[in-house]
Amino acid sequence: MIPSSRDDAFALDRKDPLARLREQFDLPQEIIYLNGNSLGPPPRRALRRLRETAETEWRHGLIRSWNDAGWMDLPKKCGEKIAPLIGADPQDVLVADSVSVNIFKLAAALCKKCAGAIAYHADEFPTDGYILQGLSHLTNTPLHRLLPDADQHALSDDVSVLIKSIVHYKTAAVADIAAWEDAAAQKNIAIIWDLSHAAGVISVDLKKHGARFAVGCGYKFINGGPGAPAFVYVDHEAAKDLRQPLSGWMGHAAPFQFAEAYAPADGVSRFACGTPPILSLSALDTALDVFADAPISEIEGKAKKMGDIFLALSADLGLENISPPPSERRGGHVSLKFSHGYEVMQALIARGVIGDFRAPDIMRFGFSPLYLSYADIWDAAEILSDVLRSEEWRKAEYAIRGKVT
Numbered sequence: 001m002i003p004s005s006r007d008d009a010f011a012l013d014r015k016d017p018l019a020r021l022r023e024q025f026d027l028p029q030e031i032i033y034l035n036g037n038s039l040g041p042p043p044r045r046a047l048r049r050l051r052e053t054a055e056t057e058w059r060h061g062l063i064r065s066w067n068d069a070g071w072m073d074l075p076k077k078c079g080e081k082i083a084p085l086i087g088a089d090p091q092d093v094l095v096a097d098s099v100s101v102n103i104f105k106l107a108a109a110l111c112k113k114c115a116g117a118i119a120y121h122a123d124e125f126p127t128d129g130y131i132l133q134g135l136s137h138l139t140n141t142p143l144h145r146l147l148p149d150a151d152q153h154a155l156s157d158d159v160s161v162l163i164k165s166i167v168h169y170k171t172a173a174v175a176d177i178a179a180w181e182d183a184a185a186q187k188n189i190a191i192i193w194d195l196s197h198a199a200g201v202i203s204v205d206l207k208k209h210g211a212r213f214a215v216g217c218g219y220k221f222i223n224g225g226p227g228a229p230a231f232v233y234v235d236h237e238a239a240k241d242l243r244q245p246l247s248g249w250m251g252h253a254a255p256f257q258f259a260e261a262y263a264p265a266d267g268v269s270r271f272a273c274g275t276p277p278i279l280s281l282s283a284l285d286t287a288l289d290v291f292a293d294a295p296i297s298e299i300e301g302k303a304k305k306m307g308d309i310f311l312a313l314s315a316d317l318g319l320e321n322i323s324p325p326p327s328e329r330r331g332g333h334v335s336l337k338f339s340h341g342y343e344v345m346q347a348l349i350a351r352g353v354i355g356d357f358r359a360p361d362i363m364r365f366g367f368s369p370l371y372l373s374y375a376d377i378w379d380a381a382e383i384l385s386d387v388l389r390s391e392e393w394r395k396a397e398y399a400i401r402g403k404v405t
């Protein structure tokens, strides 16, 4: 299964049912893009849609486009397209705001309903912890910081809300949703799942496992564009008695009645707040159509295979793999530790292999199956090997840090 030559990698590509999707993406020829876990590249049709939304709907349709071009429906329409990727009912997903803001709205609504502590793992993506810290400060809710490796048995009885990633942003380890939800049900804990690194690359069955609350990114594996709005999932039964604190007019049952009193819309729609970003939403709406041609189970299978191949090809380079081994389930990226990981990543980027770096010493390589080939993986591993063996990364320019790593 691990190619032993570039020709072997091409042979895998010839048999790959997803290979046909690559032409749907507008990626520069000379680049091997291993960063779809941070920012997905543009599907060609999303670029066309952006142009059309700006030049026709905005320029000519003007205000009329809120009705005529269906702008008002885009947050729900995008949610309906995300639902099958995460195993949710279509009416339970809404696109709105950022992941951070959605965590705040959900955690605050849940906190209000079931008094108790809020909890997160210490190594969770920072914004998840920061938002809970802010909420705890605002409401005096006790905050529990769990050890990175704490499992579901570590949840104490006073916890009422837990935030947890399905795919860990550093290691790409995949959480056992069923086991966590079972433990949470016994202790009456609401889990908010962060699907940022899972949606669009691994198959997730929220409803089947009893998960009722989730948030996730639109700009990573879903390819919705830089700063694309996020999604929020709330089971419709659970939504009934939740009142979210950012009760803006777009989450009102009838925003254009301009009533003085707030009355929440049904279901997840009450998690909307202000006017939706239409340019971003239209790109996201069209980007999601790529998934209509690609079953998520096939996507996960190819991502795993590419990760396994990359790990095998770079096994003897002196890097420490902190991602799950081939025998375990993994998200769409792998992470390799190296003391000069930042410099190595800059040298790779200069050679056209784009991944990213997470302090203090982690190089992340994302394997989106929609536009990457096995030959890309072969070439990327060769270039990584070359950069390390030649010590090209020692050039002074590669130590200069940008704002975004």
Ligand SMILES: Cc1ncc(COP(=O)(O)O)c(C=O)c1O
Binding pocket: 098, 099, 100, 101, 125, 127, 128, 165, 169, 194, 196, 197, 217, 230
């Ligand atoms: C797991 C996770 N949660 C949340 C975020 C950030 O979300 P946002 O910037 O949309 O608030 C990221 C960004 O990379 C992430 O990886």
